Amino acid sequence: LNNTNLFTVNASVMMDVQQPRIVVVGAGVAGLGAAIKLKELGFTDVTVVEAADTVGGRVAKANIGKAWVDTGAQYIHGSSEENLFYCLFKKYGFLSQIPDEGNSVFYRHDGRKVDTEFAQRVYEKGESIIRYRGNNTGGSLGEHFAEKAHGVIEASQADEKTVVQGVLALVGKDYLLSIAASDLHGVSADSWQYYINMGDDLNVEGFMFQVVEKLAENFPKERLLLNKAVRKIEWDGSFPDTKGLEYPVRVVCEDGAEILADHVIVTVSLGCLKAKAANLFNPSLPAEKKEVIEKLSFGNLAKIFLEYEEAFWEKNVSCISFIWDNDSVASAPPSQTEWLKHLSQFTVMKPEERFGNILIGWCPGDVADLIETMAEKELASAITEHIRMFTGNPNIPPPKSIMCTQWRKNNFMRGSYTFLPVGVDGKVMDVLAEPLVATKNPNKDLQVLFAGEATIKTLYGTVQGSIISGHREAERLAQRYGRTAPPAVHCESHT
Ligand SMILES: Cc1cc2nc3c(=O)[nH]c(=O)nc-3n(C[C@H](O)[C@H](O)[C@H](O)COP(=O)(O)OP(=O)(O)OC[C@H]3O[C@@H](n4cnc5c(N)ncnc54)[C@H](O)[C@@H]3O)c2cc1C
Numbered sequence: 001l002n003n004t005n006l007f008t009v010n011a012s013v014m015m016d017v018q019q020p021r022i023v024v025v026g027a028g029v030a031g032l033g034a035a036i037k038l039k040e041l042g043f044t045d046v047t048v049v050e051a052a053d054t055v056g057g058r059v060a061k062a063n064i065g066k067a068w069v070d071t072g073a074q075y076i077h078g079s080s081e082e083n084l085f086y087c088l089f090k091k092y093g094f095l096s097q098i099p100d101e102g103n104s105v106f107y108r109h110d111g112r113k114v115d116t117e118f119a120q121r122v123y124e125k126g127e128s129i130i131r132y133r134g135n136n137t138g139g140s141l142g143e144h145f146a147e148k149a150h151g152v153i154e155a156s157q158a159d160e161k162t163v164v165q166g167v168l169a170l171v172g173k174d175y176l177l178s179i180a181a182s183d184l185h186g187v188s189a190d191s192w193q194y195y196i197n198m199g200d201d202l203n204v205e206g207f208m209f210q211v212v213e214k215l216a217e218n219f220p221k222e223r224l225l226l227n228k229a230v231r232k233i234e235w236d237g238s239f240p241d242t243k244g245l246e247y248p249v250r251v252v253c254e255d256g257a258e259i260l261a262d263h264v265i266v267t268v269s270l271g272c273l274k275a276k277a278a279n280l281f282n283p284s285l286p287a288e289k290k291e292v293i294e295k296l297s298f299g300n301l302a303k304i305f306l307e308y309e310e311a312f313w314e315k316n317v318s319c320i321s322f323i324w325d326n327d328s329v330a331s332a333p334p335s336q337t338e339w340l341k342h343l344s345q346f347t348v349m350k351p352e353e354r355f356g357n358i359l360i361g362w363c364p365g366d367v368a369d370l371i372e373t374m375a376e377k378e379l380a381s382a383i384t385e386h387i388r389m390f391t392g393n394p395n396i397p398p399p400k401s402i403m404c405t406q407w408r409k410n411n412f413m414r415g416s417y418t419f420l421p422v423g424v425d426g427k428v429m430d431v432l433a434e435p436l437v438a439t440k441n442p443n444k445d446l447q448v449l450f451a452g453e454a455t456i457k458t459l460y461g462t463v464q465g466s467i468i469s470g471h472r473e474a475e476r477l478a479q480r481y482g483r484t485a486p487p488a489v490h491c492e493s494h495t
Contacts, residue, residue, distance in 0.1 A: 022477065023251050023259055024048045025230050026267035028057020029212060029463050030451040034265050035471025036218045043402065047259060048219065049251065049451040052414045055216045058269070058413060058453075059463060061209040064403050065307040068347065071405045072416075074205045078198025079299045079463050085211070085464045086202070092214050099350045101203065102318030106167070110326050111392020114163055121324075122164050126171030132265060136187035140156045140422045142185030142330035145172055149329040162325050169327035169333045173344050173364075180299025180416045180461075182365030184330040188420040194457040198464075205349055205360075208463070215250075218384045219467075229254040229412070231263055234282045248444040263446055265473045267466075270454035271298040271414025277344035281448070287438070292428045298455060300408045301416040302368035304343075304361035306399040311357040312391070320359070322390045341385050342367040359399075368416075369408050371384040376402050396480055417461040418454040428455035433469070435476070446480055449473045 024031045024041060028052035038046045053061075058072040060221045081084050088093045106114040129148040132143070134474065137144075148167040156164040172184055181187050204211075216224070232252040239260050246262035266274075271295045277285055285293075315321060322344045345362050349355040361383060364370055384398045407416045420426055433455035436448040453471040459465030479485065 019043065019045050019422050020262035020477070021045045021247065021260065022047070023249070023261040023264045023422045024267065025057040025233070025251070025264060026050060026057060026452070027052075027216070027224060027226070028269075029059060029215075029466035030267040030453065030454070031057070031265070032212070032219065033221075033452055033467035034267065034474045036138075036215070037471045038477065039219060041474060041483050042170035043474075043477070045482075046223060048224045049228045049230055049259070050224065050226050051254075055224070055226075055264060056209060056212045056266075058407070058416070060304075060434075062403060064305045064401060065358055067126055067206060067355045068209065069305060069358070070123075070205055070302060072407075073208050074203060074465050076173065076204055076464075078196075078200070079202035080199035082196075083464050084467055085200045087197075088211050088215065089204065089207065092211055094204070094211060098202065098207065100297075100350070102350065104318045104319040104321060105313070105317055106323055107390040107392075108163070108166065108169075108324065109390060111173055114167070114323060116318065119159075119163075119321075122152075122167040123171055126168045130171055130175050132189065133192045133195070133306075134423070135193045136306060137189045139189040140185045141175075141189045142172075142183060144189045145175075145184055146152040146328075146330040153329075153435050157318045163323065165329065166323035166325055168329045168492050170321055170323055170328050173342060174321075176271060176342075176364040177345065177362045178302040178461065179419045180364055180368070181297065181419050182299075182367070186297075186421055186423050187426060190425065193218070196458045198390050204357065205347075208316075208358055211461075212424060224345045224477065230280070232282060233266065233280055235264070235436060236283055236440050236442070248438065248441060248447045261460075262444065263449065263477060265449045265451055265470075267297070267450075267452045267470065269413050269415070269452060270296055270418050271408075272412060273454075274298060275414050288431055288434075289434070290399070292431045295421070295424050295428060296420050296432070298415040298454075299365055299417060299419050300368040300372075301405075302371045302407070303365040304363070305360045305373065305377065305384070305401075305403045306346075306380075307359060307401040308357040308359070309397065311352070312387075312393065312396050315360075318348050318350060320348070336370065339363075339367045340368055340382060343383065344388060346387075362419055364440040368469045371404055372406050372409050373468070374402065374404075376482045378472045379404060410424070415452040419461065429455055429457040429460060446477060451475060 007397050017408050024035045028047050035048045035437050060072045061068045076086050106119040128493045151166050231254045234250040238246045241260050249261040251259040265461050343361050344364050346359045349358040380402045388394050388396050407413050435446050438447050451473045453466045456465040456469045
């Protein structure tokens with residue numbers, strides 16, 4: 001061998017060692033984040049396997065009226081340069097297209113409008129109480145909010161008490177929307193103790209799916225296998241390929257395809273893990289991981305899109321809220337007949353030139369589950385009566401079209417996002433994020449890794465949490481193979 005040949009041989013041996021075969025299960029934000037980061041880190045043998053016929057997962061779109069709308073995530077939680085998603089919006093040039101927020105209007109159930117300034121003042125007071133970061137209190141957010149809200153109601157003037165109570169109840173309901181839960185009494189008061197607050201929310205309706213589609217362009221299409229559901233992940237094994245090479249992991253798909261791998265990054269939702277983990281993994285998951293999957297809650301959020309021929313709201317209005325008298329401030333779950341009590345917020349899709357006249361009605365938890373089972377006609381007529389009653393306008397026509405999301409029914413989501421029930425510490429998400437430990441061949445480590453919104457206690461339930469969790473697992477593998485990535489610290493360095 002001359003020197004050149006020696007170099008070639010060594011280089012090819014290096015390639016084998018340095019190029020492990022990696023499979024990413026799921027092409028949601030976490031899966032795409034992991035796959036793109038792996039590519040950036042120089043891993044070339046990466047395949048993404050996705051059950052749906054499109055990328056994005058819980059960032060999804062549907063066509064209603066004149067435009068495509070976001071049926072999943074639509075807010076950047078924390079609009080600052082610390083937030084990777086905010087940076088993506090900036091990079092792809094969408095930020096400048098986001099319209100300004102308009103005004104809110106508040107109606108009582110007898111059709112009277114509440115003075116907006118007054119309602120907003122009470123609302124902000126309620127928000128400051130509910131945005132509470134308990135540390136190891138072990139209590140419920142419902143208890144905390146009910147107690148503090150009671151103080152505010154007591155301190156208000158006698159003739160204002162009813163409305164103050166109604167507005168505070170609305171704050172509780174709106175908060176349930178952000179948690180996707182049914183009852184604040186079931187939510188941990190310590191939910192946000194590890195959470196990173198990156199700033200105010202920004203409504204990016206109609207752009208979130210576009211950003212994720214752009215993001216997906218950074219990964220080769222031929223390595224992204226759509227319509228390919230994974231049925232089984234066999235790990236801690238030794239599976240030979242046709243060339244006799246041994247792999248520790250075998251990913252078996254519903255269509256019978258088998259993909260051998262050194263590492264698999266699992267990004268399926270907590271809802272899917274709850275429903276399917278027992279059959280998905282062989283050997284099965286360790287007891288502590290199973291326990292965490294059971295303990296964490298996976299909520300639901302329904303978005304009901306209502307398209308109207310003409311707007312019945314004023315041009316500058318962006319949110320219409322309904323206030324009930326004598327409503328309970330921490331909102332126990334309503335009975336089947338009272339579900340409309342939880343349909344108290346409608347946001348207006350803006351601008352009208354782009355979307356037409358569309359409202360989004362929002363429902364959390366059990367009510368969202370119930371709504372998913374209702375026929376569109378039944379839903380449209382109940383909502384029309386509801387809106388007529390609150391606005392005091394019996395002439396509001398039914399919507400010309402209606403569409404309701406179906407996140408709980410979706411076999412590959414099983415709900416919307418994770419929340420912490422009372423008594424569960426966010427640290428359990430670290431356990432969910434732990435890679436599985438191989439026993440038969442400890443040299444073949446990091447066989448099964450986990451990413452996704454439920455694996456990140458500092459940003460769960462968000463798109464930025466998902467992408468960061470994907471990066472985290474890509475970087476875990478990079479470290480294993482002695483590769484380093486420059487730290488991304490500001491917008492310009494995020495991709
Ligand atoms: C209605 C709604 C509103 C939301 N609003 C916001 C918001 O405003 N702001 C925000 O930041 N976040 C919001 N979220 C949360 C956010 O969308 C999620 O946190 C995030 O998109 C989750 O990404 P992920 O990659 O972790 O999981 P997913 O998006 O669930 O990705 C997992 C992927 O795995 C695939 N999969 C599942 N099982 C299999 C299988 N067996 N084989 C192959 N593939 C499989 C799924 O099809 C999916 O594409 C919202 C979510 C919903 C549902």
